[in-house]
Amino acid sequence: MNTEPYILLSAILFTIGCVGVLVRRNAIVVFMCVELMLNASNLALVTFAKANGNLDGQIAAFFVMVVAAAEVVVGLAIIMTIFRTRRSASVDDASLLKY
Amino acid sequence: MSSPIPLLSSLAAETHVPVVSPGTADGVFSLAWLVIVLPLAGAAILLLGGRRTNAWGHLLGTATVAGSFVLGLLMFFSMLGREVGERQVGQHLFTWIEAGGFTVGMDLLVDPLSILFVLLITGVGSLIHLYSIGYMAHDERRRRFFGYLNLFIAAMLMLVLAADYLGIFLGWEGVGLASYLLIGFWQHKPSAAAAAKKAFVMNRIGDIGMSLAIMLMFVTFGTTAFAGVSAAASGGSENTMNAIGLLLLLGACGKSAQVPLQAWLLDAMEGPTPVSALIHAATMVTAGVYLVTRSNFIFENAPVAQTAVVAVAVVTLLWGAIIGCAKDDIKKVLAGSTMSQIGYMMLGAGLGVAGYAFAIFHLLTHGFFKANMFLGAGSVMHATDDDVDMRHYGALARAVPITFLTFAMGYLAIIGFPGFSGFWSKDKIIETAFADNVWIGVAATIGAGVTAFYMTRLMLMTFFTKERWEPGVHPHESPKVMTIPLMVLAALSLLGGLLLAGNWITDWLTPVVGEAHHEHPPIPAWALTLIIVVVVAAGVAVAWFTIGRTEVPREAPTDVSVFTRAARADLYGDAINEGLVINPGRHAVTGLMAFDTSVIDAAVEGQASGVSGLAMVYRKVQNGFVRSYALSILVGAALVVAVMLVVNAG
Numbered sequence: 001m002n003t004e005p006y007i008l009l010s011a012i013l014f015t016i017g018c019v020g021v022l023v024r025r026n027a028i029v030v031f032m033c034v035e036l037m038l039n040a041s042n043l044a045l046v047t048f049a050k051a052n053g054n055l056d057g058q059i060a061a062f063f064v065m066v067v068a069a070a071e072v073v074v075g076l077a078i079i080m081t082i083f084r085t086r087r088s089a090s091v092d093d094a095s096l097l098k099y
Numbered sequence: 100m101s102s103p104i105p106l107l108s109s110l111a112a113e114t115h116v117p118v119v120s121p122g123t124a125d126g127v128f129s130l131a132w133l134v135i136v137l138p139l140a141g142a143a144i145l146l147l148g149g150r151r152t153n154a155w156g157h158l159l160g161t162a163t164v165a166g167s168f169v170l171g172l173l174m175f176f177s178m179l180g181r182e183v184g185e186r187q188v189g190q191h192l193f194t195w196i197e198a199g200g201f202t203v204g205m206d207l208l209v210d211p212l213s214i215l216f217v218l219l220i221t222g223v224g225s226l227i228h229l230y231s232i233g234y235m236a237h238d239e240r241r242r243r244f245f246g247y248l249n250l251f252i253a254a255m256l257m258l259v260l261a262a263d264y265l266g267i268f269l270g271w272e273g274v275g276l277a278s279y280l281l282i283g284f285w286q287h288k289p290s291a292a293a294a295a296k297k298a299f300v301m302n303r304i305g306d307i308g309m310s311l312a313i314m315l316m317f318v319t320f321g322t323t324a325f326a327g328v329s330a331a332a333s334g335g336s337e338n339t340m341n342a343i344g345l346l347l348l349l350g351a352c353g354k355s356a357q358v359p360l361q362a363w364l365l366d367a368m369e370g371p372t373p374v375s376a377l378i379h380a381a382t383m384v385t386a387g388v389y390l391v392t393r394s395n396f397i398f399e400n401a402p403v404a405q406t407a408v409v410a411v412a413v414v415t416l417l418w419g420a421i422i423g424c425a426k427d428d429i430k431k432v433l434a435g436s437t438m439s440q441i442g443y444m445m446l447g448a449g450l451g452v453a454g455y456a457f458a459i460f461h462l463l464t465h466g467f468f469k470a471n472m473f474l475g476a477g478s479v480m481h482a483t484d485d486d487v488d489m490r491h492y493g494a495l496a497r498a499v500p501i502t503f504l505t506f507a508m509g510y511l512a513i514i515g516f517p518g519f520s521g522f523w524s525k526d527k528i529i530e531t532a533f534a535d536n537v538w539i540g541v542a543a544t545i546g547a548g549v550t551a552f553y554m555t556r557l558m559l560m561t562f563f564t565k566e567r568w569e570p571g572v573h574p575h576e577s578p579k580v581m582t583i584p585l586m587v588l589a590a591l592s593l594l595g596g597l598l599l600a601g602n603w604i605t606d607w608l609t610p611v612v613g614e615a616h617h618e619h620p621p622i623p624a625w626a627l628t629l630i631i632v633v634v635v636a637a638g639v640a641v642a643w644f645t646i647g648r649t650e651v652p653r654e655a656p657t658d659v660s661v662f663t664r665a666a667r668a669d670l671y672g673d674a675i676n677e678g679l680v681i682n683p684g685r686h687a688v689t690g691l692m693a694f695d696t697s698v699i700d701a702a703v704e705g706q707a708s709g710v711s712g713l714a715m716v717y718r719k720v721q722n723g724f725v726r727s728y729a730l731s732i733l734v735g736a737a738l739v740v741a742v743m744l745v746v747n748a749g
Binding site: 018021022023025030091092094095096097098099 | 718719721722723724725726729730733
């Protein structure tokens with residue numbers, strides 16, 4: 001099986017997610033980019049699992065999905081609360097915890 | 100008047116130093132341990148028993164010392180009945196220290212030398228305990244005072260009965276502690292507290308010498324017991340023996356208030372007067388003389404150290420006498436006199452085999468007459484509401500007749516009035532000094548003249564001349580419990596010379612210090628005695644014409660000669676200590692402190708502030724922007740991946 005296209009796609013998706021996290025200010029968008037990176041890595045995991053012919057990578061992908069779901073619950077709740085108190089969802093505004 | 104000097108014995112020029120080899124204790128000697136334990140138990144009961152023992156504490160304290168005295172007497176008479184060769188008795192109590200090949204036993208040695216000390220310490224000690232019952236009657240801490248006194252007696256007995264230098268050291272430190280506690284007994288007076296500290300610190304300096312000497316002995320001979328050291332001493336190299344001797348002399352100087360460690364004794368008079376009599380006149384301060392005499396096997400092989408002993412002695416005997424001439428405080432005059440008289444004893448001990456017995460003889464007679472005079476001074480102070488200034492006395496002879504008469508016995512003894520105890524003992528030391536070196540003899544004779552001057556001055560200012568009493572002072576004689584010890588000591592001051600009858604004391608001490616071979620003094624003994632008596636008479640006459648015939652001012656005159664001023668300032672003993680030791684020490688400490696703050700502390704603190712300065716810069720990285728953190732994580736991850744790629748590819 002030729003894994004190259006899958007890995008290439010995974011890398012492109014990860015890079016898009018990475019750049020999104022670094023350049024976007026809206027917390028929701030940053031959040032979505034994080035999800036994008038997680039799914040890119042999931043794609044890589046299942047690709048290698050298929051290529052190696054065992055289930056290790058798929059099991060790891062399941063774990064990532066579970067963690068991502070839990071993270072969405074907590075993360076969205078935090079973003080909601082911040083938005084309610086500060087009337088803004090910009091990640092740069094929430095910079096109180098510093099030197 | 101002076102006893103004839105044996106002829107021909109000078110032919111036996113070969114010095115024979117006896118080796119300590121005691122027989123086992125039997126009969127009454129098996130109770131030797133009890134001599135020390137009795138007062139020790141007294142001290143323990145009085146000091147641990149607390150207020151419960153207040154009512155009878157002083158009686159118990161006196162009884163324990165008297166019990167030791169009775170035991171001492173029994174041992175003395177038992178020893179008198181023995182053959183000369185069997186008079187050294189040792190008692191092994193227990194093994195004190197055992198470490199590898201090094202063993203120190205708790206051994207006691209009862210021999211002709213130590214038994215004389217036991218009798219002096221417990222005998223004079225009992226009398227002074229008795230006297231203190233009256234003297235301290237109105238002191239609410241009397242029970243504690245007796246506890247300390249008992250502790251002192253126990254430590255002093257340990258010092259003289261030990262058969263090992265470490266045992267001596269134990270007693271040595273014990274008497275130092277007791278002396279500290281008793282000088283500072285009236286601790287509410289800052290001057291007393293300071294005097295106690297001064298005595299303690301100056302004694303520590305001497306103790307360094309003592310402990311170094313013991314260590315050197317152990318290194319050289321492998322033992323610190325008298326038996327071992329005395330057997331090996333003649334084989335030691337002269338340099339080692341000199342070093343041990345000089346270090347022992349340093350210890351003796353500290354304890355016996357000899358120049359250059361003399362300055363503490365005058366301040367020690369802050370203690371209650373019975374303390375001055377017992378510790379700072381009769382017993383503890385003579386421990387240095389005991390040490391030198393006991394270590395005769397070392398000093399006989401250490402000519403330099405022996406010469407040093409003589410030098411220290413001559414300087415001190417004049418030093419103390421000069422101080423005594425200018426003081427107005429009756430106790431300080433007596434303290435200066437004590438210093439001077441111990442100088443005489445040291446002189447005797449430094450002169451070697453010929454002088455040891457006379458040093459001990461003078462030590463005993465001095466113990467009698469000086470304790471007598473100190474207690475007499477206490478009685479005078481008792482009569483004048485604790486005034487010590489002789490310028491406030493005068494004409495007390497009639498007010499306190501018993502004190503006056505007993506004091507007069509001590510006075511006649513110390514100036515060496517023919518027939519009194521001090522006459523015989525001092526005469527013998529000066530004679531031996533003349534036989535050794537004319538100039539030492541001359542110095543000792545001058546010292547005798549000065550002694551006569553200051554003691555006559557004291558007598559005249561206290562008991563004669565016109566009344567100069569403070570208003571409201573009504574002198575009264577002391578109670579019997581105080582005057583009876585005075586009378587006993589006065590009798591001993593008069594009769595102490597009997598110890599020399601038939602050369603008894605020299606024969607008695609021969610088994611310890613060796614056979615003396617007398618050298619002839621350059622002038623006949625009778626002429627020498629006559630010269631001494633004339634010098635003493637001159638001293639008395641000078642005192643009579645300068646003090647007895649004139650009006651004594653109530654205030655000390657200030658327009659005095661430079662010599663008087665120097666003597667009043669203790670010949671600048673404190674100033675010398677301050678200039679030579681204390682101030683350089685302070686400067687050294689200040690310098691070290693400056694070095695510490697400016698170099699060591701600066702280096703350490705510089706490092707710390709450098710680190711915190713860097714941190715001030717680097718903490719800006721924590722800017723609170725999530726995206727910048729994410730970037731650093733990304734860069735970090737990229738770096739890790741890159742490194743892994745490089746490593747794996749390589």
